[in-house]
Every structure is written in structure tokens, then in C-alpha cells.
Amino acid sequence: MINQVKEIPVEGITYKSLRVKKKPLLAEYVPPPPELVPRAKRAVCIDPAHTCMPLGAMWATLGVHRAIPFVQGAQGCTTYVRYTFSRIFREPATIANASFHEDAAVFGGRKNLVRGVRNLVCRYQPELIAIVTTCSSEVIGDDIHSFLDEALDLMEEELGPEVREAVKFVVVNTPSFAGSHVEGYNRACREFLKTLARKSGEAGEHVYLIPGMMTPGDIRELKHMMELMGVSHRVLFDISETLDCPLVGMPNRIPYYPPGGTPVEAFVRAGDAQAVWALSPDAGSAGAQWLERRYKVPAYVVTMPIGLRNTDHFLRSVAEATGRPIPDRLRWERGILLDAMADTLHYTMMKKVALCGDPDFVAAATRFVCELGMIPTYILVGTKSRRAEENIRQACEEYGHQPVVMNGGDQFEWEYALKNDIPDVILGHSRCVNIAREIQVPLVRFGFPVYDRVGYQREPIVGYRGGERFLARIVNAILDHQYPDDRTHQ
Ligand code: SF4
Numbered sequence: 001m002i003n004q005v006k007e008i009p010v011e012g013i014t015y016k017s018l019r020v021k022k023k024p025l026l027a028e029y030v031p032p033p034p035e036l037v038p039r040a041k042r043a044v045c046i047d048p049a050h051t052c053m054p055l056g057a058m059w060a061t062l063g064v065h066r067a068i069p070f071v072q073g074a075q076g077c078t079t080y081v082r083y084t085f086s087r088i089f090r091e092p093a094t095i096a097n098a099s100f101h102e103d104a105a106v107f108g109g110r111k112n113l114v115r116g117v118r119n120l121v122c123r124y125q126p127e128l129i130a131i132v133t134t135c136s137s138e139v140i141g142d143d144i145h146s147f148l149d150e151a152l153d154l155m156e157e158e159l160g161p162e163v164r165e166a167v168k169f170v171v172v173n174t175p176s177f178a179g180s181h182v183e184g185y186n187r188a189c190r191e192f193l194k195t196l197a198r199k200s201g202e203a204g205e206h207v208y209l210i211p212g213m214m215t216p217g218d219i220r221e222l223k224h225m226m227e228l229m230g231v232s233h234r235v236l237f238d239i240s241e242t243l244d245c246p247l248v249g250m251p252n253r254i255p256y257y258p259p260g261g262t263p264v265e266a267f268v269r270a271g272d273a274q275a276v277w278a279l280s281p282d283a284g285s286a287g288a289q290w291l292e293r294r295y296k297v298p299a300y301v302v303t304m305p306i307g308l309r310n311t312d313h314f315l316r317s318v319a320e321a322t323g324r325p326i327p328d329r330l331r332w333e334r335g336i337l338l339d340a341m342a343d344t345l346h347y348t349m350m351k352k353v354a355l356c357g358d359p360d361f362v363a364a365a366t367r368f369v370c371e372l373g374m375i376p377t378y379i380l381v382g383t384k385s386r387r388a389e390e391n392i393r394q395a396c397e398e399y400g401h402q403p404v405v406m407n408g409g410d411q412f413e414w415e416y417a418l419k420n421d422i423p424d425v426i427l428g429h430s431r432c433v434n435i436a437r438e439i440q441v442p443l444v445r446f447g448f449p450v451y452d453r454v455g456y457q458r459e460p461i462v463g464y465r466g467g468e469r470f471l472a473r474i475v476n477a478i479l480d481h482q483y484p485d486d487r488t489h490q
Contacts, residue, residue: 007432008381010425017194018131020057022247027266032416034385035414037197037416038406038409038413039406039409039410039412039413040359040409041278045272046410046411046412047355047410047411047412047415047430047431047439048382048410048411049332049356049380049381049382049383049409049410049411049414049431050071050180050181050182050358050382050430051080051172051180051181051348051449052077052080052135052180052184052210052359053175053176053178053180053181053182053183053184053187054071054077054081054132054134054174054176054181054183055071055080055081055170055181055401056085056174056181056182056183056184056185056186056187056188056213056283057130057132057174057184057185057187057188057289057423058071058078058081058085058095058132058161058184059085059094059098059132059181059184059185059213059239060129060130060184060185060188060189060192060237061188061238062093062095062168062216062239062242062243062261063130063236063237063238063239063243063261063262063377064130064192064237064241064261064262064263064264064267065127065257065260065261065262065263065264066126066127066257066261066264067126067127067128067129067130067261067264068094068096068120068124068126068128068129068130069095069096069129069130069132070093070096070097070098070113070116070120070129070130070131070132071095071096071097071098071132071134071139072094072098072100072112072113072131072132072134072137072142072144073096073098073100073111073133073134073135073136073383074098074099074100074101074134074136074374075097075099075100075474077097077134077135077136077316078095078096079096080100081093081095082095084449084451085243086139086377087446087449087451087452087459088449088450088456088457089216089239089243090095090223090454090457091242091243091244091245091258093125093243094255095221096114096116096120096124096129097106097116098116098137099112099116099322100112100136100137100290103138104136106141108142108351109136109137109140109142109147110142110147110150112155112481113142113144113151114145114147114150114191115147115153116130117131117148117151117155118151118154118155118158121155121159121163122159122169124255124467125255126255126257127166127167127168127422128167128168128169128170128264128395129142129167129168129169129170130169130170130171130172130188130191130192131144131148131169131170131171131172131211132172132174132184132188133171133172133174133175134174134175134176135175135176135177138173138175138177139274140176141329143170143250143268144173144244145171145342146172146250148169151468152164152169168196168264169195170188170191170192170195170196171191171195172184172187172188172191172192173187174187174188175420179383180382180383181213181283181358181383181448182213182282182283182358182359182360182383182385183383185212185213185280185284186239186282186283186284186286186287187286188195188199188237188451189210189236189237189278189283189284189287189288190286190287190290191253191279191287191338192236192237192267192287193270193287193290194290194294196264196267196268196270197243197267197269197270197271197294197295198268198269198271198401199271199272199295200269200271200272200316201270201272203272203274204269204272204273204274205232205274205446206232206233206234206269206273206274206415207226207231207232207233207234207273207274207276207277207318207321207322208233208234208235208236208270208273208275208276208277208288208291209222209226209233209234209235209236209276209277209278209279209285210236210237210276210277210278210280210287210288211235211236211237211238211284211303212233212278212279212283212284212360213280213281213283213358213360213448213455213457214279214280214304214462215239215459215460216239216240216241216243216244216330216457216458217240217244217379217438217457217459217460217466218461218462218466219235219238219239219240219465219490220240220307220460221460221462221465221466222279223235223240224463224464225315225330225463228327228329229315229318229319229322229324229326229327229330230324230327231322231324231327234262234264234266234273236262236267236270236287237262238260238261238262238263238380240260241258241259241260241261242258242261243258243397243457244457245258245259245260247255249302249389251277252352258458264470270295270297271291271294271295271297272293272295273291273297274297274298274321275287275297275299275300275317275321275322276291276292276297276298276300277299277300277301277302277314277317278299278300278302279302279304279314280303280304280360281301281302281303281359281360281363281385281388281461282358282359282360282387282388283358283360283384283389285301286301288301289301296457298308298321299436300317300321302314302317302451303359303360303363303367303391304363304364304462305364305462305463305469306361306363306364306365306367306368306461306462306466306467306470307367307371307470308341308370308371308464308467309338309365309367309370310364310367310368310370311334311462311463311464311467312334313329330464332440333464335466336368336464336465336467336468337464337465337467337471340468340471340472341371341372341471342374344475345372345373345395347475347478347479348369348372348373348374348471348474348475348478349372349373349374349481350374350375351373351374351375351423351424351425352372352375352377352416352421352423352425353369353373353374353375353376353377353423353425353426354376354377354378354379354380354414354418354423354425354426354427354428355376355378355379355380355426355427355428356379356380356382356411356414356426356427356428356429356432357380357381357382357427357428357429357446357447357448358381358382358383358447358448359381359382359383359384359385359387359388359445360380360388361447362379362380362381362388362392362447363381363387363388363391363392363395364384364391365427366379366391366392366395366396366403367391367395367472368400368467368470369427370395370396370398370399372471372474374425375399375401375403376396376403376407377403377404377421377423378403378404378418378421378423379392379404379406379418380406380409380410380411380413381405381406381407381408381413382408382409382411382429383408384408385407385408386407388407389405389407391404404417411431411432411435414435415435418435418441419438422439422441423441424441424478424482425441425442425443425444425474425477425478425481426441426442426443427443427444427446428442428443428444428445428446428447428448429446429447429448429473430445430447430449430451430452430453431448431449433452441481442477442480442481443477444473444474444477446470446473
């Protein structure tokens with residue numbers, strides 16, 4: 001439809017001219033010197049496979065009931081994130097910003113934080129505000145805790161002493177030059193628990209799950225498995241009902257908060273948890289391990305439960321820690337996945353696959369593709385992770401594969417490798433579209449971010465049922481691309 005619109009000027013640019021076509025190589029084109037292709041040998045990162053640290057902390061905060069991130073930085077640090085969330089989840093995301101301008105860059109962001117937090121409390125009455133720093137506030141050296149003390153003193157004078165009890169504050173330092181969105185989520189987990197968690201001494205009834213940057217569909221699948229096992233659980237940073245809500249008429253309350261999200265009280269009771277699972281080792285283990293160190297809550301850091309063995313491992317650890325048996329229904333779901341794998345093995349067996357994405361997703365998916373008989377060739381881990389590389393190498397060794405692992409690399413080097421050794425299929429996020437089109441290989445989207453597919457955020461890839469759907473997507477992509485449409489092969 002959009003291409004039928006003749007000409008709609010967007011500040012002088014037409015839709016037609018927004019379509020970017022790669023120009024053919026010029027005769028004078030000089031390919032990059034091979035020694036400069038590896039990311040490690042270059043000072044610059046070209047086409048990064050990660051985004052900035054505050055995004056991860058904002059993602060986590062939006063999974064808390066009546067919580068708003070307050071971004072201590074320039075408006076651009078928030079605009080891009082809101083745009084990304086809106087594209088992925090197709091839901092509104094409320095994020096406040098300190099609106100740094102030149103004066104804040106010179107004199108610091110004290111005034112911005114004190115006034116901004118006051119306005120946020122008065123207008124939105126949140127239960128929790130997470131102050132998320134940015135590159136600029138970190139470089140200036142903003143003393144966030146003393147700014148916050150000042151803001152609280154002024155609000156107490158103006159609004160009364162109740163304000164101190166009514167709103168909780170968590171400070172998450174996220175200088176983007178020190179890490180990616182994955183580390184931002186990880187730091188948010190630790191800071192939320194450090195700031196809020198207490199131990200009452202009473203035995204808690206729940207186990208806690210920290211999902212990492214899973215989609216609402218994935219989180220619902222985790223809950224489904226826990227319910228089948230009869231395990232009383234709480235999901236921290238639960239975006240399943242804040243970033244995926246039904247449309248039941250226009251929200252007529254301002255401020256509007258979605259009904260879901262982890263209640264603040266769940267964080268406060270975290271010190272009494274029976275056990276805690278970090279299901280994304282690079283995005284969440286810092287919180288789980290802090291709980292273990294501080295309150296002796298047993299922490300389990302497991303590979304994301306994608307595929308057969310990773311899901312087995314997760315469920316077995318839950319069964320052992322809680323004493324709850326794995327029910328027949330889950331065994332049935334496992335059997336269905338196994339059946340689907342056997343049914344399609346002749347399509348997946350020996351197919352070369354390249355992977356790209358965040359460490360937790362890529363490490364788990366690598367084992368899954370090995371289980372499908374595929375051959376991982378080039379694996380780009382967008383955020384450097386020793387643990388992910390170990391997991392990838394271990395899985396590949398078990399299956400006799402030797403992929404090239406670009407740990408902390410960029411898409412420039414990955415693309416270069418793929419052009420010289422074309423795979424049968426790519427598993428990656430939405431930013432892998434260009435390379436997939438260029439080398440004419442099907443792209444199966446997964447991980448973060450997936451913004452160019454409708455419904456991705458509701459379709460799980462974790463658990464046995466998620467694995468079955470993920471498998472179907474992989475096989476259908478191969479069928480579409482490699483098999484004639486005469487049905488004789490299908
Ligand atoms: S990289 Fe730094 S300056 Fe840029 S958007 Fe992220 S936090 Fe803001």
C-alpha cells in the first residue's frame with residue numbers, strides 16, 4: 001500500500017526516496033584489507049550488533065508495576081529507546097527524561113533531576129522511579145544520590161512526609177561507553193534487588209525467575225511451565241502484561257498504568273525467596289548472585305531454555321530445588337518437540353547456519369541448531385561474553401562442529417565472512433535483513449530487536465512449545481527458499 005502513495009512529503013523527503021538501494025560497486029572500489037576485517041584489529045566498530053546500556057535498564061523498569069524510568073540525559077537517549085520499544089511491542093512506553101541541554105552539559109544535571117523527579121511524582125504518582133544515567137551525566141560526574149536527597153527534601157516540604165514512603169527510587173548507573181543494553185539490564189537487576197530486597201526471616205513461598213530480555217510470549221511460556229509443575233513463582237521485571245496489553249477501550253485515566261508488571265512488594269520480599277533463577281546469564285545473573293551473596297537465596301544461572309537440552313536442564317534444576325516432579329503434561333510437550341524434530345530432520349540436517357545476536361539468545365540457539373543436525377558456521381555475539389562463548393564452544397564440541405565465534409564482534413566482520421562462505425539460513429535479529437537480502441539467504445528472526453515482524457513478541461521460543469514454534473519457523477524458511485513449490489518435496 002505504502003508504495004502506491006504517489007508522494008507524501010516528509011520534510012521534503014518522499015516515501016519513494018526513503019527506499020535505499022545499494023549502488024553497484026564502482027570500478028574504483030577497493031575492498032577492505034583483510035587484516036582490518038576482524039573487529040579486534042580496528043579502532044572503530046562498524047554496524048554494531050548491540051545498542052546502548054540505558055535501554056536494558058529501561059526495559060527492566062517497564063516490567064515493574066507502576067514504575068517509570070527517569071533518564072538523566074538528553075532527550076535523544078530516550079527517544080530512540082521509546083521508538084525501539086514501540087516498534088517491537090506496538091505498545092506505549094512511558095519514559096521520563098531530564099532533558100539535558102547545553103547548560104546541563106556544562107553545569108551538571110542537578111536542576112534537571114530535582115525538578116524532573118518532582119514533576120514526575122506530582123503528575124504520574126508512580127510507585128517506583130528508576131533513575132537511569134547516560135553517557136553525558138556519567139561524564140559530567142553527576143552525583144545522583146545527593147541530587148535525589150535534595151529532590152526528596154524539597155518534595156517532603158511541598159507534598160508532606162508521606163512522599164518518602166509513597167515512591168521508591170532505584171539508581172542504575174548506565175554509562176553506555178562501558179557496555180551494551182545487555183549489561184544495562186544486568187545492572188538494573190542488581191540495583192533493584194540491592195535497593196529494595198529485604199529478609200524478614202519468614203520462609204518465602206515463591207521461587208523467583210529473572211527472565212532477561214525475553215518477550216512477553218516467552219515470559220508467558222515460563223509461567224505456563226511453572227504452573228504445570230505446581231511451583232509458586234514470581235517473575236521479576238515481568239513485561240508480559242505491561243508491554244503486551246489488550247485494547248479494551250481508550251485508557252481514560254491519566255496517568256495510565258497497565259495492570260501488570262512485578263509488584264514492588266515482590267522485590268522487597270526477594271530476600272525470603274526459596275531460590276532464584278537467572279534464565280539469561282548475561283542479563284540477570286548479577287541480581288541473582290547478589291541475592292545469594294547477601295541473603296543466601298540459592299541462585300541458579302542457567303542457559304536460556306531454548307531447545308531440548310536447555311529446557312531439560314532448567315526444568316530439572318527447578319524440580320531438584322523445589323522437590324516438585326516434572327509432570328506428564330510437560331513430558332508430553334517435550335515429546336511433541338522431539339516428534340517435530342524427527343519429522344523435519346531431513347530439511348535441517350547438514351544445513352549451514354549463521355547466527356547473530358545477544359549472548360544469551362545466541363548461546364542457547366546454537367545448541368538448539370546443533371540438536372537439529374545443523375552446522376553452525378559463523379556466530380556473532382554482539383556483546384562480548386566469556387560465558388556465552390564457553391557455552392557455544394561446548395555445544396559445538398559435543399556435536400563435532402568448529403564454528404568461527406566472533407565474540408564482541410560487529411556485523412561488518414560477520415557480513416564479510418558470510419559473503420565468502422554463504423550459509424543456508426541465518427538466525428538473527430531484524431538488523432540482519434540487509435545482509436540476508438544481499439546474499440539471498442532466508443533470515444529467521446529471533447532475539448533482540450525484532451521490529452519488522454508482527455506478532456513476534458507474542459510467539460515464544462523458550463520451553464518445549466516455544467522450541468516447536470522456533471523449529472517450524474526455521475524449517476518453513478528453508479522450505480520457502482530451497483524447495484520447489486510443487487509439493488513433491490514437502
Ligand atoms: S550512547 Fe550514550 S549518549 Fe547515545 S543514546 Fe545511549 S546513553 Fe545517550
